[in-house]
Amino acid sequence: MQKHGFKKASVLLKKNIQKASESRGFAQSRVLTHWSEIVGEEIASISVPTKVSYKTDGLGATLTVLTSGSNALILEMQKEFMRNKINAVYGYNAVHKIRITQSSPIAVIKKNKISEGISSKQQTSNTEISASVENALKEVGDKNLRQALEELAINVFTKLENSSSSER
Incomplete structure (x- = not known):
């Protein structure tokens, strides 16, 4: 069942x-x-x-x-x-x-820089997004639901932000 x-x-x-x-x-x-x-x-x-x-x-x-x-x-x-x-x-x-x-060392450095650049950019924008999402969801009583909604909202906003920046 x-x-x-x-x-x-x-x-x-x-x-x-x-x-x-x-x-x-x-x-x-x-x-x-x-x-x-x-x-x-x-x-x-x-x-x-x-x-x-x-x-x-x-x-x-x-x-x-x-x-x-x-x-x-x-x-x-x-x-x-x-x-x-x-x-x-x-x-x-x-x-x-x-x-x-x-x-070559240059290829490894480039790949590391690309992955570091992406993750640091995501961390900065995620921090800003996270603050506004946390504020919007402070009324949700269930901790697990609030956390799941926060993660979902952050992922959606990050995806929207990334897709709009790639169109530029």
Whole structure:
């Protein structure tokens, strides 16, 4: 027998977000968006996650990480640490193997700058949006509902802001 009533927005959107991420070859999108939080600033400053691929038998994924040639040995020594940190975030053995790929230091820096620029821009606009959303939803009594509505509103406003800035 099914329960009827309200559901969290995250529950309703999870499949759609996962499909969109999978279509881009990255089912665990959290690794991309929260790389520095997962592996730490030191490792994140010298590496960029680029792809997650799956075997046909479905036994864990392979995460491909881009780094410069001089940092490849450092990351090679940190593979197990990174894998444990990533799997701790998911709560299961999501990443079975990490593949280190090398590129020029300039390419790694550019990719890091792009991802840092996007996240810092989002954080600034999210802070402004969050303040106005929080003010608008202060009357909502249920803490979980208020938090879900805040997250939904922030995501909607951020998407609208990003789409309007890309049209310029």
